Every structure is written in structure tokens, then in C-alpha cells.
Amino acid sequence: AGKNAGTSVMVYTPSLDRGRAERLALLADLHVALEQDELQLRYQPKLDLSRGAVTSVEALVRWAHPALGPLTPDAFVPLAESTGLIEQLTRVVLSQALQQCRAWQDAGLDLAVAVNLSARNVNDVTLPEHVAGAVVEAGLPAHKLILEITESSVMGDPERTVPVLERLAAIGVTLSLDDFGTGHSSLSYLQRLPVRELKIDRSFVRGLSLPREAQASAILVRSIIGLARSLDLRIVAEGVESAETLDQLRDYGCDVIQGYYVGRPLRAEDIEAAGPFPVLT
Numbered sequence: 001a002g003k004n005a006g007t008s009v010m011v012y013t014p015s016l017d018r019g020r021a022e023r024l025a026l027l028a029d030l031h032v033a034l035e036q037d038e039l040q041l042r043y044q045p046k047l048d049l050s051r052g053a054v055t056s057v058e059a060l061v062r063w064a065h066p067a068l069g070p071l072t073p074d075a076f077v078p079l080a081e082s083t084g085l086i087e088q089l090t091r092v093v094l095s096q097a098l099q100q101c102r103a104w105q106d107a108g109l110d111l112a113v114a115v116n117l118s119a120r121n122v123n124d125v126t127l128p129e130h131v132a133g134a135v136v137e138a139g140l141p142a143h144k145l146i147l148e149i150t151e152s153s154v155m156g157d158p159e160r161t162v163p164v165l166e167r168l169a170a171i172g173v174t175l176s177l178d179d180f181g182t183g184h185s186s187l188s189y190l191q192r193l194p195v196r197e198l199k200i201d202r203s204f205v206r207g208l209s210l211p212r213e214a215q216a217s218a219i220l221v222r223s224i225i226g227l228a229r230s231l232d233l234r235i236v237a238e239g240v241e242s243a244e245t246l247d248q249l250r251d252y253g254c255d256v257i258q259g260y261y262v263g264r265p266l267r268a269e270d271i272e273a274a275g276p277f278p279v280l281t
């Protein structure tokens, strides 16, 4: 195996270029990782402003690679997506997140858990049945699960994806539209989707605190919030890094705040000990 090939035992022909060989090695390692529990979840708090409390957390996957060290999703999620391994990855993440949610419930901590879906997942007609089974297996009511989807993953083949989403919504799972504003958003398609939550993309939130972009970002964020309000969606702002931005978003009518200011992605045990989250006046 190549120099950076981790624990893989694959053998490469010299004609394979280095980048491709590394991807293949990482892919082989990811197969092993999925079997051997090398994937870990971090949980980032979502602060509900009206209640002044953290009412949900987003599960974010990490890979403790035995040779390369801890890897963030950008290093392996796209690879999993392009090879189909994402179906297994999502199932592993979903099951782990639901089990953790159940453990929190048993410990008296009332938290919903959000799991990210990829395009391939929302095109998978077997997903709703699997999700229903996983929720039952964890012994949780379906509303404890939030599934985050992106507009681009839905809009690739809406004839196929919309029925999958409708079945998920029928189970009682909450659907959340992630990275909102980065794709081809339009009112007409938003109305067709059974989503209950909309997450304003981090790039717009970040723009609020950049002098040269603040004014344009404020207009954009306020119009997204107005749109979401008119559709009766819960509005989440992600990537909030300061008290100033939190206050501004609260003034604009945001319901939920997520970002480093509220809390970084944490280990499950640190979620329990994380308080106090910023106290609201």
C-alpha cells in the first residue's frame, strides 16, 4: 500500500495515479471503519430562543482513522457518497444517534437529535421503512428525530425524492431543509416539500458580521426569514459565532440558534455537562 494508505492492505498497480490510489485505500479503510465502529458522533447544540433552552442537537460524524488520525466529514463523506457506501454510513450514524438520544431520555435529558442525509439517501425508497424501524428499535417517539436534507439533494429527481420525504413525514419525523439559500430555492418547490424547519446557511450568517457584506446579508437573511414565516417553518440560523449575531437574528425573528457561540460539536458526555449555554435576557 502507498505511504498514506492507512491500514489498508490493497496493492496498487504503478499505472494508478497517487490521488486515485489514496482514494481507493481510504475507501477500503472506510469499509473496515463501518464494521469496526471507528465512526464517532459529535453533537452540536441547537438553542431554542423562545424557550431559552437547548432542545435538540445535530449529530456530526467523525472518523478516528487508525493511521491518519481524526478525520472530519469533508475527508470521507463525499467519497462515501460517490461510491454508494453512504447508505451504510447513514444507517450507522442514524442508529448511533438514536441510541444516544434514548440514553439522554433515560437520563432525564429531553433532546431531539438531528441526522444529516445525503442525496443518495433521499433517493432511496427503502429509507422510510428503515428509519421507522430504527426509531422503534431505539424506543423513541418519531418526533425525537430530525432529518436534515439539502435542497440540491431533493431537486435532482423530485419525482422520486418527494414521495420518500412524504413517507418520512408521515412517520412523524421532522424534516429540516439544510444550507438554505445555497441552491435554487423557490417558493413553489418549498411549498411542495413536507419540511417543518429551514436552516439558513452559515455563509449568510457569517456575512452579517463582515463589514463589506453586512448590509446585503441582513437583507437576504430577513427575506429568508420572511419566506419561512409565511410557510410556517421553524427557522434555524447556523454558524452563529457571537452574541451580536445572536441578538441580531433574534430581532429578525429567528427561532433557533446553532453555532460556536452556543456550543461546538461535543462528545455525548460533554453535552450533558455543557451548560450553561448562553443565558438569554
Ligand code: C2E
Residues within 6 Å of the ligand: 044, 059, 060, 061, 072, 073, 074, 077, 090, 093, 116, 117, 118, 148, 178, 179, 202, 238, 239, 240, 241, 258, 259, 260, 261, 265
Ligand atoms: P452541515 O450539515 O452544514 O454542518 C454544519 C457544519 O458547520 C459542521 O461541520 C459544523 O461543525 C460546522 N459549524 C457549526 N457551527 C459553526 C460555527 O459557528 N462556525 C463555523 N465556522 N463552523 C460551524 P462538520 O462537522 O465538519 O460537517 C461538515 C458537513 O459534513 C456537514 O455540513 C454535513 O453536510 C456533512 N456531514 C456531517 N456529518 C454527516 C453525516 O453523519 N452524514 C452526512 N451525510 N453528512 C454529514
Ligand code: CA
Residues within 6 Å of the ligand: 058, 116, 148, 178
Ligand atoms: Ca446539517
Ligand code: CA
Residues within 6 Å of the ligand: 178, 179, 199, 201, 202, 238
Ligand atoms: Ca448546514
Ligand code: CA
Residues within 6 Å of the ligand: 179
Ligand atoms: Ca453544509
